Amino acid sequence: MAIWVICEEHGDGLRRTTQELAAQARRVAEDGEPVVALAVGACVGRAGWLDGRVHRVVKVAGGGLVPFSADPWVAAVAAVLAEAEPRLVLWGEGTRAREVMPRVAARLGWPAVANALALEAADGGARVLRPVLGGKAYQWVSLGGAPALVAFRPNSFDPEVAADLDTRVEERSAEPCEDRVRVLERTAGDGGRVPLTEAQVVVAGGRGLKDAANLALLEDLADALGGAVGVSRAVVDAGWADHAIQVGKSGKTVSPALYVVAGVSGAVHHTMGMDTAKVVVAINTDPNAPIFKYADYGVVGDALQVLPALAAAVRALGT
Amino acid sequence: MDIAVLVKEVPDLEARVQVVQDGGALDVENKRVLNFFDEIAVAAALQLKEAGGGGRVYAVGAGSGLEAVRRAIAMGADAGFLVDDPAVDGADPLTVARALAAVVRAEGFDLVLAGRQATDDEAGLVGPMVAELLGVPCVVGVTAAEPADGGLVVGREVDGASERLSVPVPAVLTAEKGWVEPRVPQVMGLMKAMKAEIGRRTLADLGVEPVPPLAAAGYHGPRSRPAVRMVEGEPAEAAGELVRILRDEARVL
Numbered sequence A: 001m002a003i004w005v006i007c008e009e010h011g012d013g014l015r016r017t018t019q020e021l022a023a024q025a026r027r028v029a030e031d032g033e034p035v036v037a038l039a040v041g042a043c044v045g046r047a048g049w050l051d052g053r054v055h056r057v058v059k060v061a062g063g064g065l066v067p068f069s070a071d072p073w074v075a076a077v078a079a080v081l082a083e084a085e086p087r088l089v090l091w092g093e094g095t096r097a098r099e100v101m102p103r104v105a106a107r108l109g110w111p112a113v114a115n116a117l118a119l120e121a122a123d124g125g126a127r128v129l130r131p132v133l134g135g136k137a138y139q140w141v142s143l144g145g146a147p148a149l150v151a152f153r154p155n156s157f158d159p160e161v162a163a164d165l166d167t168r169v170e171e172r173s174a175e176p177c178e179d180r181v182r183v184l185e186r187t188a189g190d191g192g193r194v195p196l197t198e199a200q201v202v203v204a205g206g207r208g209l210k211d212a213a214n215l216a217l218l219e220d221l222a223d224a225l226g227g228a229v230g231v232s233r234a235v236v237d238a239g240w241a242d243h244a245i246q247v248g249k250s251g252k253t254v255s256p257a258l259y260v261v262a263g264v265s266g267a268v269h270h271t272m273g274m275d276t277a278k279v280v281v282a283i284n285t286d287p288n289a290p291i292f293k294y295a296d297y298g299v300v301g302d303a304l305q306v307l308p309a310l311a312a313a314v315r316a317l318g319t
Numbered sequence B: 001m002d003i004a005v006l007v008k009e010v011p012d013l014e015a016r017v018q019v020v021q022d023g024g025a026l027d028v029e030n031k032r033v034l035n036f037f038d039e040i041a042v043a044a045a046l047q048l049k050e051a052g053g054g055g056r057v058y059a060v061g062a063g064s065g066l067e068a069v070r071r072a073i074a075m076g077a078d079a080g081f082l083v084d085d086p087a088v089d090g091a092d093p094l095t096v097a098r099a100l101a102a103v104v105r106a107e108g109f110d111l112v113l114a115g116r117q118a119t120d121d122e123a124g125l126v127g128p129m130v131a132e133l134l135g136v137p138c139v140v141g142v143t144a145a146e147p148a149d150g151g152l153v154v155g156r157e158v159d160g161a162s163e164r165l166s167v168p169v170p171a172v173l174t175a176e177k178g179w180v181e182p183r184v185p186q187v188m189g190l191m192k193a194m195k196a197e198i199g200r201r202t203l204a205d206l207g208v209e210p211v212p213p214l215a216a217a218g219y220h221g222p223r224s225r226p227a228v229r230m231v232e233g234e235p236a237e238a239a240g241e242l243v244r245i246l247r248d249e250a251r252v253l
């Protein structure tokens, strides 16, 4: 048996989540059980980080895999995994996992778990933790010994792992496969910033910011902290920001190390998108705002004053 | 265009949830609704039916999803089906997907819509699984679609980029917020839904053998954060102290 990690690229290297998964796979692997990374398409040339950190890297190149495209990816990943019969296959949550993992699961007839937060070795296999009902409870799921696919939220594990292995690299080519869906147009994304769901720091704001122009205060603090910006639904509904950066039930789920949230009341629809953040700092003029129940640290005050003060204090640290 | 909409009934997010039996089970208040994203899918199906010049919209639910199917009919769907089998509640997503795919295959379809995910498990597995089982393409997180050249032109936002895709039918699309704003059903719709005959199928009828679900190995409540620690002072002073705490105590800076 083996634990497999499905790689994803980011910039010139691998997505941080891929690194987290490889590191955690090493921690939970049984004695002598190899950790294998599957680098498909654009990952093939960006897999340097894996050297020494996993036992084996399987690189799959071929038509239709770059840029990412669902049909060819499903075919390529399913073909490799079907032969390999792994115990566990780990994915990072995101569009790619959402498009590919369930289809690979259906094709191979293997069980799949999405949105997981923790992975531990357990008697006779492994267990994973997942939120239920928007984080009102958490459930451990036993995976047993048969192959299973699991997608984990970003920032679930520490990516540090010793590069002490003799990594074997295998190169394969996929059967040519054309996607049935054709891209007519794709606008470039927000290239510079870290994606919201991966960011280690998220600075979020709500209606309490009063005006679209004040979202610049979030951007400025996010820049100082090297993080991403999120907003509440009230901000999206007001037309101040795009739905792509909404946090909550009908938006994104984030799990950063630090979540700074200003002018958000703390409705459950919002908190279910951020409650797994490690440290939460809330800023609100109302000392009784529900958001303080979800916060580790609180400041009662005007966001329009506290946000710039925080940015200044953070910048002062760096100098 | 015949459109199947996969619908799931989920606990309302306001429902009280309690971990009971020492972590052995979950007690969820019986307040149930049609999944938020499925509601968008139903509304989108109705819009596409109009734009495509007719056809049939039918909802397919499973297990304890009867009210979700009726809700979809109240919103305007023409018919509803339910995989009515005790083995479906708590079943593996693959079992559910196989059952839903079997109903859709038997009823005929040009398009299948589902929600991006259900708000109870936020997994988003069943829609794409159904696509794979039906052997048709799948696009997740759709925010726009219109008929074009016998297929569809579909829009969506992914990772900060927006895409326009040409999708052949039949296909499966999963609905994201922003596609269509669902309308509250009218009295006429509610009456129609109450009287509607729901086509019921068991797993045996559909020839689906349930796969054993993964074992639940205990529940716990949300990580209780320690009581919030308030940082006092004028903005500059509070900010300075907060940054010190975040660096030295919480160690996140």
Ligand SMILES: Cc1cc2nc3c(=O)[nH]c(=O)nc-3n(C[C@H](O)[C@H](O)[C@H](O)COP(=O)(O)OP(=O)(O)OC[C@H]3O[C@@H](n4cnc5c(N)ncnc54)[C@H](O)[C@@H]3O)c2cc1C
Residues within 6 Å of the ligand: A205, A206, A207, A208, A209, A231, A232, A233, A234, A235, A246, A247, A248, A249, A250, A251, A252, A262, A263, A264, A265, A266, A267, A268, A269, A270, A273, A283, A284, A285, A286, A289, A301, A302, A303, A304, B036
């Ligand atoms: C089906 C459904 C799905 C939803 N999905 C989401 C979702 O994904 N994400 C989401 O966020 N919401 C979602 N909502 C909406 C949610 O219920 C709340 O309405 C929303 O989160 C409120 O946004 P808010 O906190 O910014 O605004 P408000 O609730 O208006 O809160 C504003 C807060 O700002 C404070 N404030 C005012 N002035 C200042 C100031 N100068 N400085 C600091 N604080 C100030 C106020 O005390 C108040 O607490 C959903 C709702 C429904 C019904």
